Amino acid sequence: MSKKKQAPKIPVPRNLESFRENVLAIVRLQESELASAGAATAMQAEALQSIANQVADLQADSKRHAELKEAHLSAAAKYALANIQTVFGADRQTTQIGVAECGYKLSPQRVATDSDDVDPVDELGKHKWGKAYIRTKPSVDKTRLLSDYRSGVITDQQLAEVGLAVVQDTVFFVRLGGQVLETIT
Numbered sequence: 001m002s003k004k005k006q007a008p009k010i011p012v013p014r015n016l017e018s019f020r021e022n023v024l025a026i027v028r029l030q031e032s033e034l035a036s037a038g039a040a041t042a043m044q045a046e047a048l049q050s051i052a053n054q055v056a057d058l059q060a061d062s063k064r065h066a067e068l069k070e071a072h073l074s075a076a077a078k079y080a081l082a083n084i085q086t087v088f089g090a091d092r093q094t095t096q097i098g099v100a101e102c103g104y105k106l107s108p109q110r111v112a113t114d115s116d117d118v119d120p121v122d123e124l125g126k127h128k129w130g131k132a133y134i135r136t137k138p139s140v141d142k143t144r145l146l147s148d149y150r151s152g153v154i155t156d157q158q159l160a161e162v163g164l165a166v167v168q169d170t171v172f173f174v175r176l177g178g179q180v181l182e183t184i185t
Contacts, residue, residue, distance in 0.1 A: 080104065140164075 080087045081104060088095050094103030113120050124130030148154045149166050159165055 076102070 080102065084104070087102070088104070093105060094101055096102075121134055124134050145154060145159075145164070146166065149159070156165070
């Protein structure tokens, strides 16, 4: 059986003077408790700030490392692709350098415009064969619909008739310092 811890025995004040001493003891204990809590809070704040500084330093280092890595990768790629035979050999697309495997591969083919001065849609439209490659896809002008809905030109009933509705999400968020965590509910 465990013994209950008993509160310390404090004598009942015998007179006004001992009553004052008792009250002053309570005040000193409260101040001491608050000071301890304040010191703990200050120490916690200092520790949290130290951690925040370390995280910021790590993030800055991480960003610098990523930038440096990207610069090295870009430089290596330029050299390797300009010197494929020297880097990879006649029949290879990869090579081992230390623990890294370097290589190149071709991306899937894609259609690109040759010039920013020419509109390919206009140019394709000038040719009988080109018209087959021009897409025309109607789309809903949601910005205008929302504007007209807000101004009362379009009603909920009209939107429902065509399978549309104006909706709005509720976003729940928590701010932690400069960071905001959000979720749509």
